[in-house]
Amino acid sequence: MxxxxxxxxxxxxxxxxxxxxxxxxxxxxxxxxxxxxxxxxxxxxxxxxxxxxxxxxxxxxxxxxxxxxxxxxxxxxxxxxxxxxxxxxxxxxxxxxxxxxxLDGVVERQADYGRSGFALAYRNVRYQGIAPGRQPPATATTVPLAALPFETVARYDAELFPAPRTTFLRPWIGQSESAAFGLPKGGGLAGYGMIRKCHSGWKIGPLFADTPEGAETLFLALRNHAGPGEPVLLDVPEPNADAVALAARHGMTVVFETARMYQGAIPATPLARVFGITTFELG
Incomplete structure (x- = not known):
């Protein structure tokens, strides 16, 4: 027993x-x-x-x-x-x-979650590439997030996540061995992203931007933080075709996927501005 x-x-x-x-x-x-x-x-x-x-x-x-x-x-x-x-x-x-x-469930458990009242919203796809080593920055428009008021970052983040998450966000973007950059726009932001050290390689997440060009600028700045030859990972919401194209353009390949599912109303997240989710564990 x-x-x-x-x-x-x-x-x-x-x-x-x-x-x-x-x-x-x-x-x-x-x-x-x-x-x-x-x-x-x-x-x-x-x-x-x-x-x-x-x-x-x-x-x-x-x-x-x-x-x-x-x-x-x-x-x-x-x-x-x-x-x-x-x-x-x-x-x-x-x-x-x-x-x-x-939740971000493994695909083989999707039916189980469905029986608990969760509905599939879309797939999140993990792409992996290799950092080429430090490259000249494409533009000078990115700035370290630490140079910006935290309230500016939190306000932009709240537009792209279903609820404010300030108590999470402050330590997230300040992790050891990480880098975080923003795209200033007037008194606010046109995008931001961070990259962190993982057990294997580096993960970019989130990668939020108003335009594909902004996402590309942030991606290149973040990837520069990884050492040459190291794995770089990006978790992309599949409905964002521009994000999928960004990963393909930089030679990244699919290594994993999850089923993003919700119980209750599916949040009206503007996925066209979400080029990389924050984390499979916390959304």
Whole structure:
């Protein structure tokens, strides 16, 4: 007879364990993601325990009680098929009750999520390329985000994400070994992006811009931060044909995809301005 697990929120230190599992699963999280993840919603990361042993995780981050996002859904292999994942799922869904909820699910689980009331919105496609080494900047229009008022960045970000996420955004764009740039426009922005060090290579995300040309400028500035010959990854919402073309133009190839699904109203995100999502784990 299987022993029931106990579910409770994870501490900041405990969150490092599911992130290590995610790396073992091949999901390739950032080396410094935990700080920003936990800041997004300190009560939204759940762990399943057998005694004192953490054996499963599921994040259910709530952005201001308006929008929730599920991720880091992992049960240790030796404990799978015993109901621990469903216990986590029920706890997370109860935590996000009454909110629109999103997730980036692996394609083979799409039908399972559908039975839980999630509808497919579009695919997110992970592209990978190789950094050619530092190239001359195409233009001088990008500036480090740190040189801009944080409120300017947060205001632009809120146009392209379903809810404000300032507590997440500040540590996200300030990660160690990362780079973040913006495209100033008047007193605001015409785009911004960041690149961070991951277990394998570097990920660009988000990559937001008003125009394909702006996205290209930011992409080149961010890619310059990676060393020559290192992998560079970009998670593209497939409906944005200009983003798909950008990845193809720079010799990037598809290595992974997810099903972006929602329970509740699908957010009216202007995907034509989303050239790279922030992260599969938090949206």
């Amino acid at each position: 299987n022993t029931a697990s106990t579910v409770r929120p994870l501490s900041r230190a405990e969150l490092e364990i599911p992130l290590r599992w995610a790396a073992q699963e091949g999901w390739n999280p950032g080396l410094y993601d935990a700080e920003a993840f936990h800041a997004a919603d300190p009560e939204g990361f759940f762990g399943a325990f057998l005694g004192n042993e953490l054996i499963g995780s599921l994040s259910a981050v709530s952005y201001g009680g308006r929008f929730g996002f599920l991720g880091l859904y992992i049960v240790k292999p030796e404990h799978r098929g015993q109901g621990h994942g469903m216990t986590l799922w029920r706890t997370a869904m109860e935590y996000l009750r009454g909110q629109t909820i999103g």
